[in-house]
Amino acid sequence: MKTLEIVPLTRVEGDGGITVTLDGNKVESVTLDIHEGPRLIEQLVRGMKPDDDLNVVPRICAICTLSHKYAAIRGLEKALGIVPPEKAQLMRDLMMLGENVESNSLHTYLLALPDFLGYPSAIAMLGDYGDDVKRALKLKKFGNYVMEVTSGRIVHGENPGLGGFGRYPSRQRLNELSTRATELVPDAVRAVELFSSFDYPKYPEVETTFMSVNAPDGKFGLAGDSILVSKGEEVDAEDYRRLTSERVVPHSFAKRATYDGKTYTVGANARLINMGDRLDGQAADLFKDNYSDRWLKNPLLNNLAQAIEMVWALEHIPEATEMIAALDDPARAEATRKSGSGTGAVEAPRGILYHHYEIKDGLIEVADIITPTAQNLDDIEMHMRTCGERMLADGKSDAELLPALEMIARAYDPCISCATHLVRLKRI
Amino acid sequence: MHKLCDAPSKAEEDLKAELVELVGDCKTYVLGMGNEDRGDDGAGIAVARKLKESFPRHSYSEHDGLEGIVLDISEKDEDAFVIFVDAADLREEPGTIRLVDAKEIRATEVTTHRVTVGLLMELLAKSGKRSTVVCIQPGSVEFGSEMTAPVNGAVETLVCLLSDIVERTTS
Numbered sequence: 001m002k003t004l005e006i007v008p009l010t011r012v013e014g015d016g017g018i019t020v021t022l023d024g025n026k027v028e029s030v031t032l033d034i035h036e037g038p039r040l041i042e043q044l045v046r047g048m049k050p051d052d053d054l055n056v057v058p059r060i061c062a063i064c065t066l067s068h069k070y071a072a073i074r075g076l077e078k079a080l081g082i083v084p085p086e087k088a089q090l091m092r093d094l095m096m097l098g099e100n101v102e103s104n105s106l107h108t109y110l111l112a113l114p115d116f117l118g119y120p121s122a123i124a125m126l127g128d129y130g131d132d133v134k135r136a137l138k139l140k141k142f143g144n145y146v147m148e149v150t151s152g153r154i155v156h157g158e159n160p161g162l163g164g165f166g167r168y169p170s171r172q173r174l175n176e177l178s179t180r181a182t183e184l185v186p187d188a189v190r191a192v193e194l195f196s197s198f199d200y201p202k203y204p205e206v207e208t209t210f211m212s213v214n215a216p217d218g219k220f221g222l223a224g225d226s227i228l229v230s231k232g233e234e235v236d237a238e239d240y241r242r243l244t245s246e247r248v249v250p251h252s253f254a255k256r257a258t259y260d261g262k263t264y265t266v267g268a269n270a271r272l273i274n275m276g277d278r279l280d281g282q283a284a285d286l287f288k289d290n291y292s293d294r295w296l297k298n299p300l301l302n303n304l305a306q307a308i309e310m311v312w313a314l315e316h317i318p319e320a321t322e323m324i325a326a327l328d329d330p331a332r333a334e335a336t337r338k339s340g341s342g343t344g345a346v347e348a349p350r351g352i353l354y355h356h357y358e359i360k361d362g363l364i365e366v367a368d369i370i371t372p373t374a375q376n377l378d379d380i381e382m383h384m385r386t387c388g389e390r391m392l393a394d395g396k397s398d399a400e401l402l403p404a405l406e407m408i409a410r411a412y413d414p415c416i417s418c419a420t421h422l423v424r425l426k427r428i
Numbered sequence: 429m430h431k432l433c434d435a436p437s438k439a440e441e442d443l444k445a446e447l448v449e450l451v452g453d454c455k456t457y458v459l460g461m462g463n464e465d466r467g468d469d470g471a472g473i474a475v476a477r478k479l480k481e482s483f484p485r486h487s488y489s490e491h492d493g494l495e496g497i498v499l500d501i502s503e504k505d506e507d508a509f510v511i512f513v514d515a516a517d518l519r520e521e522p523g524t525i526r527l528v529d530a531k532e533i534r535a536t537e538v539t540t541h542r543v544t545v546g547l548l549m550e551l552l553a554k555s556g557k558r559s560t561v562v563c564i565q566p567g568s569v570e571f572g573s574e575m576t577a578p579v580n581g582a583v584e585t586l587v588c589l590l591s592d593i594v595e596r597t598t599s
Contacts, residue, residue, distance in 0.1 A: 059465055110543060123547045126554055133551065134499065137543070141496030154493050 018384065018405055025392040030385045031249075032377055032409060042367045050076045050162060050357070053364055057355065058156055060369070063415060065156050066099045066147060067348035071355035071369075074223065076162055078342025079359045085330035088164035091150055094177075094320040095160065096222040096346070097313040098146025101139055101188075103349035104268065104306040104313070107413045108191045109136030112303045115407045116198045132194070135187040139310070142180055146317065149173050163333035174321040181317035188314050189282065191307035196290045203394075204387035204408050205297035208263060208379055210270035211243065211352060213345050220271070220278040220312060222347040228274040229259070230296070237345040240354045244370050256378050257370065263379040266351025266372045267412060268305035269295060283312035299383050300411045306349075338362045348372055350413050373414045384408050436589075439525075444589050446527060447511070448596075450560055454509035456597045457501055458590055460489040461514040461545070467573035468522070468566030471583055472513040474575065478587045483594050498548045502555035509597075510552055510559040512545055513586065515566040515579075522567030523578030525586060527560055562586065 003021055021028040041060055045053045057072045058065040070092055077084065084092075109132055110122040119125045126133055144154045149169050151157025159166045169177075210230035215221025227235045227243055235243055244257040258264070272279075273295055276287045286308050295301050341358040351372030358366035384405045391401050436444070460476025463469045472489070479487035488497045501508050518526055530549050549559045564586070567576035575583070 106543065110547070121544075121547070123544070123550045126547075126550050130554060133547070137495045137499045137551075140543070141493055141499060144493040144496060148493075154491055 018409060020384075020388060020401070020405065022388075022392070022398075027385055027388040027392065030381050030388060030405070032380050032384070032414075042369055045364055045367045048364050049362060050080065050359065050364065053357075053367070054161060055158070057367075057369065060371075061415060063103060064099060064348040064350070064353070066095050066151055066160070067346050067353050068355070068369075069151070069157075069160055070096060070223065071344040071346045071348075071353045072357075073160060073162060074344025074346065075342045075355040075357045076344070076359070078344065079340040079357050080162070080338070080342075081336035081340065082163050082333050084164055084333050087168065087324060087327040087330050088333075090320055090324045090327070091165055091168065092160065092223070093221070094317065094324065095147060095150035097317050097320060098143050098150060100143070100222065100313045100349055101184075101310055102143025102147060103413075104310040105136050105139035105143060105188075105191070107349070108195065108303055108307050108310070109133065109139075111413070112410060113194065115403075115410065116195070116303075132190065135190060139184055139187055142184055145180075146177055149177060161332065162335070164330060165332075168324070168329045171325045174325045178318040178321045181314045185282065185311060185314045188307065188310040189286070192286050192290070192304065192311060195304040195307050196286075200294070200298055200300050201387075201404065202298070203390045203404065204299060204383040205294065206383065206386045207297050208265050208382070209259060210265050210273045210296075211259070211375075212266065212271040212274040213237070213347055213352060215275060215278070218278060220275045220280075224345060227345065227352065229264075230270070230273055237354070238343050240343055240345065240356065240370065244354070244375060246370065246374070255370075255374050257375040258378055263382045264375065265299065265302075265379045265412075266375050267302050268309045268349070269299070269302040270351060271347060272305045272308060279308075279312055281312070281315045283308055283315055286311060299380070299408055302411045302413070306413070341366075350415055351375060371415070373412070376412045376414065380409050380412055380414070436585075440585055440589060443525060443527070444592070447560075447562075447589070447593055450527075450558070451509045451511075451593055451597060452507075454507040454558065454597060455504075456486060456590075456594045457497075457508060457510045458483075458487045458594060459494050459497060459510060459512050460487070461494065461512060462490065466569045466571055468564070468575050468579040469515045469569045470575060471515045471564045471566065471579050474583045475513045475586045475590070478583070479590055479594065482591060483598065486594050486598055494548065495543045498551060502551055502557060508552075508557045510549075510557065511590065511593075512548075512559065512561045513590075514545070514561060514563055515569070516561075516563035518563055518565045520565040521578070522565050522576055523582040524565040525582050526563050526565075528563045530559070530561070 017033045019031045019033055045056055054072055058068040060068050114121050114125055122133055148154045152159035212228050213224030214226045214228045215224045225237050227237055243259055246255045246257050249256055279287050339360045343356040346353050353372055354370040356368040357364055387404055458476055458479050460472035462472040464473055476487045476489035518524055552559045564582045567579055
């Protein structure tokens, strides 16, 4: 028996590794091991007031802090019968667009691109691709700025709350966001050009199921009350437990999820597969030009999906800012009941994030949080196993196998901090 | 002025002398990194925040979006020196402060969804700017813990020391 290890997995968020156990040319097992310790946030918030919960749950992650806040807001508002005013809803859409640009720019240009260009890191790329590294930083800076304008701070902003926002940005600030977003579209298109020019290896290809939210009004979007399953099903977000069937595994602090006993994918590729026909503008053209059946099988194409989605987000920021500027600042909507339950489903950059709450007499009794990376872990292992078996059958060496598997894990843009570093190869 | 500034230890004097030599006449920027939710891991941010009270345009923390700040500094038409401050496991006593070589950072840094310090330092270097990393040995980085006394002391020491350096190069 032989064991190959990648510990820690680099260019992902959190502490994890990959262990591959081989018996001759047969892959005995592939495990994505999560070493990041559990933080028990769901237990911590029991007995808290909903407003206090909003200060705690975004601490799960400093990357998708606003996704956590928004998912919690949606779940808590449903539970308490709060209907947010239109302007608040538009501001939430805008903050999610900012987070999407911030996260997708970093992952595509700085974390994934070195794999495809054959560099060990973005640092090594600086000499030949210095302009692209700067593009990434410009895009990330702008995404952070949108997050700051909408939420009050770049990380853990406190401006969004139940029923609305503490304050709304000035027309001047909104106009600035609109202008800067439009100026940055070519930098996002460059990411699409790069990721559409690569020869994607076929080794990991195997069909899977894709889940995303169903954004309202037939539009592409980052939140919704129902979930689209790529095989044609639509399920109410309140039925999230059926969709995610969580379980624990010995090698990981993170829970795992399957649907109907099978693995599935969430993320930018799932969003585009399920809602790509709703895209508009240049993003729609880029999607049509680049989409193929391989998207249904090859997880590496998630990087291309993220780049296209970044174009969409930047193209929609002007529209969102214009609509926000046209409305008067509303008062926060109030709770209409003190007890109830509700599930918030939003599209964090890495995929669907669920926050479910049960509230009794104004205090949280149950909190259940299911993160996108937890949902993707089984699917990552499935694609890594397929890839490993095919590469070994094709006479590839262990040295070739390890980076290929690491690329697959990284393509999912995993956030291990959220899910609770990466490859070990073991031969028997 | 803080007592530590009035009576610096030999180690503090040595550290200051080392930094003064590195910085030269360059405009100095202090960028604090870390996670305040994890006790001593927030030491870099604490240093930057305190310095910001006196030098708002020369001290920034992770909460200001460091990648954007570094991009802006890299494009400035001036001789600039960036001092990154972060908690790091130096295998020393908690509160120990040490300058860490850029090569050492690159060799050991596990990259995450943040842009790495190594990449930011390299970007600065390509733009003709220089930088270094000042590390503080943490005592506890447990989620939800408070900053420990030795690390609090190190933060105070660094604020005094870096105040002098930033003031000298910006006035």
